[in-house]
Amino acid sequence: MRRVPEHAPIVTAAAMRAAEAAAFASGQSQREVMERAGAAVAVQVARLAAGRAILVLAGPGNNGGDAYVVARWLAERGHDVTVAGLGAPTGVAAEMRAAWTGEVTDLDTVAPRVVLVDGLFGTGVSRPLAADVARALARLRRGAAITIAIDLPSGIATDDGSDLEAAGADVTVALAALKPGHVLGDGAGASGHVLLADIGVPVASHWHTLARPSLEPPPRDAHKFTRGMVAVLGGAMPGASRLAARAAMAAGAGYVVLAGEDRGGPDALVHRTTDADLFGDPRIGALVCGPGLGRDAAASDLLDRALACERPLVLDGDALSLLGADAATRLRGKHAILTPHSGEFDRMFGVGQGSKIDRTIAAAARIGCTIVHKGADTVIADPAGRVTVSAAAPTWLASAGTGDVLAGLVAARCAAGAADPASEAVWLHARAAALAGAGLIADGLIDHIGGAIEECL
Ligand SMILES: NC(=O)C1=CN([C@@H]2O[C@H](COP(=O)(O)OP(=O)(O)OC[C@H]3O[C@@H](n4cnc5c(N)ncnc54)[C@H](OP(=O)(O)O)[C@@H]3O)[C@@H](O)[C@H]2O)[C@@H](O)CC1
Ligand SMILES: [K+]
Incomplete structure (x- = not known):
């Protein structure tokens, strides 16, 4: 049975962007937030990898930016990490790409490793994955013993969980909040176990995951009708x-x-x-x-x-x-x-x-x-x-x-x-x-x- 955090907020891609914008407006820098996101994911990868070889996939957007932070964090702590990239990131993600001093190999040709970290696409996925990207992702997942997705499995639509050619993950580390894609439709199955990482971006939502209720035994003066x-x-x-x-x-x-x-x-x-x-x-x-x-x-x-x-x-x-x-x-x-x-x-x-x-x-x-x-x-x-x-x-x-x-x-x-x-x-x-x-x-x-x-x- 998969595990999903209890009473976790769920937000759409637009609501997540608004929460990030509010955090940036209140003085946090995007660099700080991305460093925190990458570190939070890396802690889980380190725990789950338990010393095994890690391949990090880094996409062209901010999900890829997180991925470069994950790779750097792990390498600095002595893990065996390699990176395969897709596209050229811009903005803060490009700074994170530049801060990764190791090699970046090609997604099509890279060999699988035991632990796969999927940082190709997150909440910004806007269309089905191209056939060659979907094929490479599926091949690398098949060759891995465990796949850990950053924020969302690449190719799961954030807002409704529909499958845009995703390969899925065993564990997904959701950033700041869960997204509908973690809990609905194909996305629920593709996300595997979901962990929630605090990245210092406050999120308010009227939508939550189910939580264990707190119940009371019948009071001393209970009788059959007072119990309902x-x-x-x-x-x-x-x-x-x-x-x-x-x-x-x-x-x-x-x-x-x-x-x-x-x-x-x-x-x-x-x-x-x-x-x-x-x-x-x-x-x-x-x-x-x-x-x-x-x-x-x-x-x-x-x-x-x-x-x-x-x-x-x-x-x-x-x-x-x-x-x-x-x-x-x-x-x-x-x-x-x-x-x-x-x-x-x-x-x-x-x-x-x-x-x-x-x-x-x-x-x-x-x-x-x-x-x-x-x-x-x-x-x-x-x-x-x-x-x-x-x-x-x-x-x-x-x-x-x-x-x-x-x-x-x-x-x-x-x-x-x-x-x-x-x-x-x-x-x-x-x-x-x-x-x-x-x-x-x-x-x-x-x-x-x-x-x-x-x-x-
Ligand atoms: N905002 C922040 O500061 C923070 C964000 N955070 C992280 O960022 C993630 C969201 O980042 P994001 O908005 O950059 O989107 P992301 O998921 O990386 O993808 C966009 C890129 O992919 C491209 N693209 C899309 N679909 C494609 C396809 N099928 N095939 C090929 N390309 C495709 C798209 O290109 P375009 O659609 O413009 O052509 C664009 O280049 C979020 O999940 C979290 O991990 C955290 O670090 C916290 C701070
Ligand atoms: K991802």
């Missing part, structure tokens, strides 16, 4: 709603109701009919609608009643499919958390423009609800534009029923009155998956929710 009541609407596929209900129980909801005709599930699960009393029950802290609901007239009627009631909603699966393109009008002003995968999201809000972060923010603002846009890169956006990205969840989660478990987790945290139920639930879900290990199934995931909670106490 969750109701799950059953439907055509009872297994899915049962998974959501069981997950809510395991996540600490004090009283969980499975509403409908299904009488299955554990003994502690309370069964009720979907009558008016249920939808008017003021004790319900979260009503889950969607897992296993079905898409027939009965399902549609249950969704209508859920939307008409005053309780906080967690909408998933079939509820989202039933809403489809009407989601924007029908959900506006509702207290709801939506948990679509990308197919459901696109059906509700259209494919649209921009990165997954941009599109999720726009949809959350449009409907005034929090959206958990699921995937290998889960993006959580609230209507105020705050974003949390989960980019390191185990890929074993890609199996039937894990989304139903997540809906139950969100509902339990919502009913418990958590400040950020969606992010907490996504963290617990990913952690339970890590504890469940390889080959997990949704039922087994539930058994590890308690263990995940223990790590947050």
Whole structure:
């Protein structure tokens, strides 16, 4: 499983440039910042290289400037370093090139070494890599035991993570902040483990990586209703709603109701009919609608009643499919958390423009609800534009029923009155998956929710 720093700011290329400009305006010199960036990367390279031969690739821009600093820092400390260059840097990067007293060989002909440091392109990549550059990079990566990228793997688009012929890295040292390219789409996979280096450039952002929540055990005067009541609407596929209900129980909801005709599930699960009393029950802290609901007239009627009631909603699966393109009008002003995968999201809000972060923010603002846009890169956006990205969840989660478990987790945290139920639930879900290990199934995931909670106490 890859590692990504927790609660790290995420900024676009433009926002990073603005932060750098502000730092320069406040008196820092670009030379100082580049020296700091190079040194921060070099410390990690030295640690990971452990005495092995290092090849540093230096590109034509400031990412290449950082690379020349890395090479100089390592050589000064006795490491075995060679450099291959692409293009002629300008400005401060040219000064760093001049300060490197060793040879600079050609990218096309250089032989691979055990440790590869990729400083070809960072946030300034503006188009797909030329075929010869992509080929050389891929060849050198294949010939290396470990590849460490400076700021971004060369050829990953900074703002949306799309692949512009990148070869990828095992470790990426992000400078000052993470970029969407480290956490979204192909870029998330290409970045490998991500480390965050402080280069003295302050960065403010409303976007962050997911962090372990801080939770409390129930207080001494707790009883089942103060811990949160969750109701799950059953439907055509009872297994899915049962998974959501069981997950809510395991996540600490004090009283969980499975509403409908299904009488299955554990003994502690309370069964009720979907009558008016249920939808008017003021004790319900979260009503889950969607897992296993079905898409027939009965399902549609249950969704209508859920939307008409005053309780906080967690909408998933079939509820989202039933809403489809009407989601924007029908959900506006509702207290709801939506948990679509990308197919459901696109059906509700259209494919649209921009990165997954941009599109999720726009949809959350449009409907005034929090959206958990699921995937290998889960993006959580609230209507105020705050974003949390989960980019390191185990890929074993890609199996039937894990989304139903997540809906139950969100509902339990919502009913418990958590400040950020969606992010907490996504963290617990990913952690339970890590504890469940390889080959997990949704039922087994539930058994590890308690263990995940223990790590947050
Ligand atoms: N600002 C600062 O002071 C600091 C910045 N820092 C570092 O700088 C990095 C950003 O630097 P940057 O803006 O110079 O961009 P960078 O990623 O080096 O690439 C631009 C060059 O590549 C070229 N180019 C682009 N795509 C190409 C392609 N496909 N194929 C071929 N060429 C291509 C492009 O040429 P052009 O597009 O103009 O033709 C230009 O020459 C950032 O990630 C961090 O590492 C840190 O040191 C902290 C201080
Ligand atoms: K790079």
